[in-house]
Amino acid sequence: xxxxxxxxxxxxxxxxxxxxxxxxxxxxxxxxxxxxxxxxxxxxxxxxxxxxxxxxxxxxxxxxxxxxxxxxxxxxxxxxxxxxxxxxxxxxxxxxxxxxxxxxxxxxxxxxxxxxxxxxxxxxxxxxxxxxxxxxxxxxxxxxxxxxxxxxxxxxxxxxxxxxxxxxxxxxxxxxxxxxxxxxxxxxxxxxxxxxxxxxxxxxxxxxxxxxxxxxxxxxxxxxxxxxxxxxxxxxxxxxxxxxxxxxxxxxxxxx
Numbered sequence: 001x002x003x004x005x006x007x008x009x010x011x012x013x014x015x016x017x018x019x020x021x022x023x024x025x026x027x028x029x030x031x032x033x034x035x036x037x038x039x040x041x042x043x044x045x046x047x048x049x050x051x052x053x054x055x056x057x058x059x060x061x062x063x064x065x066x067x068x069x070x071x072x073x074x075x076x077x078x079x080x081x082x083x084x085x086x087x088x089x090x091x092x093x094x095x096x097x098x099x100x101x102x103x104x105x106x107x108x109x110x111x112x113x114x115x116x117x118x119x120x121x122x123x124x125x126x127x128x129x130x131x132x133x134x135x136x137x138x139x140x141x142x143x144x145x146x147x148x149x150x151x152x153x154x155x156x157x158x159x160x161x162x163x164x165x166x167x168x169x170x171x172x173x174x175x176x177x178x179x180x181x182x183x184x185x186x187x188x189x190x191x192x193x194x195x196x197x198x199x200x201x202x203x204x205x206x207x208x209x210x211x212x213x214x215x216x217x218x219x220x221x222x223x224x225x226x227x228x229x230x231x232x233x234x235x236x237x238x239x240x241x242x243x244x245x246x247x248x249x250x251x252x253x254x255x256x
Contacts, residue, residue, distance in 0.1 A: 056080035098224030
C-alpha cells in the first residue's frame with residue numbers, strides 16, 4: 001500500500017511542477033487524512049492562499065492577511081499597508097465611497113463590520129484593536145482626502161485604548177505630526193455608539209466614535225456625505241467637513 005501512496009504523492013508533485021507557470025497564484029490542497037487511510041485522495045486548487053502572520057511587521061507586500069496574534073488565538077482577516085508613511089501598518093478603519101453605513105451598534109463596532117480589503121469600506125473591530133495593542137507600544141496614522149481630493153495626514157507617536165469594560169476608552173495618544181492639524185487629542189474618552197453612550201450623548205452623531213462630553217473636533221465615522229443639518233460628514237476640524245477618503249491604521253512604535 002505504501003508503494004501506491006508513494007506513487008500518488010510523486011504524481012501530484014510532478015503535476016504541480018509541470019503546472020507551476022499556470023498556477024503562480026494558486027496552490028494544491030491535499031486531504032492527507034484520506035491519504036493515510038488509503039481512501040481516494042481529494043485535491044483542490046485554490047487561488048490566493050491565506051497568508052498567516054502574527055503582525056503586519058511580517059508583511060512584505062500590501063494586502064489581505066490572516067492575523068494570528070498567538071498560537072491559541074483565533075485568526076482574523078486584516079489589511080496590511082507596507083507602502084504608506086514608511087509602511088507596516090495595520091488598517092482598522094477605511095472609508096472610500098459611502099457603500100457601508102457606519103451608524104452601527106455597540107456590538108458591531110466591537111466585533112467589526114464591512115469587508116476588509118484594499119479599496120473597501122470596513123471597521124476592523126474595537127476588540128481586535130485592543131488585543132493587537134496588548135502586544136507592545138503602537139503609533140497611529142490617519143490619512144484623509146478632502147472634498148476636492150487633496151491629501152493630508154496625521155501621525156501620533158503613541159496609541160492605546162482600554163478594553164470593553166472601560167468602553168474602549170482612548171487614554172494614551174503621543175505627540176502629533178502631520179499636515180491636517182492635531183484634533184484627536186481632544187477626544188481622550190470612551191467610545192460611544194447610539195446604543196452605548198454616556199453624558200446624554202445619543203443618536204445625534206450618526207456613528208460610533210471617541211466623543212468627549214458630546215463634542216467632537218474630528219469624526220471619521222460620521223456619514224459619508226455631509227449631513228443636511230450640520231453640513232458635516234467625515235469631519236476633521238479646520239481641514240475638511242466631508243472627506244472623500246479616510247483611513248486609520250496602527251503599527252508597532254518605531255524608535256527615534
